[in-house]
Amino acid sequence: MWRSMILGLGCFALASPLYAALKPGAQAPDFTTQATLGGKPFTFSLADALKNGPVVLYFYPAAFTKGCTVEAHEFAEATDKFKAMGVTVIGVSHDNIDVLNKFSVSECRSKFAVASDADAKITKAYDANLFFTSYSNRTSYVIAPNGAIIYEYTALNPDKHVENTMAAITGWQAEHRKGS
Numbered sequence: 476m477w478r479s480m481i482l483g484l485g486c487f488a489l490a491s492p493l494y495a496a497l498k499p500g501a502q503a504p505d506f507t508t509q510a511t512l513g514g515k516p517f518t519f520s521l522a523d524a525l526k527n528g529p530v531v532l533y534f535y536p537a538a539f540t541k542g543c544t545v546e547a548h549e550f551a552e553a554t555d556k557f558k559a560m561g562v563t564v565i566g567v568s569h570d571n572i573d574v575l576n577k578f579s580v581s582e583c584r585s586k587f588a589v590a591s592d593a594d595a596k597i598t599k600a601y602d603a604n605l606f607f608t609s610y611s612n613r614t615s616y617v618i619a620p621n622g623a624i625i626y627e628y629t630a631l632n633p634d635k636h637v638e639n640t641m642a643a644i645t646g647w648q649a650e651h652r653k654g655s
Contacts, residue, residue, distance in 0.1 A: 513585035528561035
């Protein structure tokens with residue numbers, strides 16, 4: 476009996492983050508937090524970033540881990556394309572700002588900002604927790620300038636996050652141009 480209860484809880488824990496993330500159409504929770512770009516700390520405000528265009532907000536478990544390093548490199552390589560599309564990229568993890576200062580230079584290659592969510596309030600607001608921990612799941616959002624989530628993708632494998640968010644923005648911009 477205990478064995479099946481533990482197995483059931485384990486299955487629930489593994490499945491829950493896949494279904495918990497905010498879905499397209501939901502309003503993105505606003506936040507302001509400490510961030511860093513190129514090792515230089517600043518205050519990041521989602522509301523201010525949205526005034527400049529769409530935002531790719533991606534959550535990752537921890538700086539300097541294998542998957543998070545791969546994902547940071549991929550976002551760094553794509554940053555110029557995102558900028559050309561008028562998009563701000565911001566990564567969020569539970570790491571403190573001192574760790575992120577180093578991560579932003581070495582792994583993000585001083586191309587895009589990463590933000591600290593040490594108390595996990597932002598992660599919780601976006602339902603991006605990794606199981607029952609203070610770590611973030613690997614979840615990427617695309618947020619339109621009006622604050623609406625237009626795309627969400629959750630997968631621990633970092634391989635498709637950049638490609639998928641880029642495609643979501645391209646699709647949104649094509650629809651946005653039609654409607655203008």
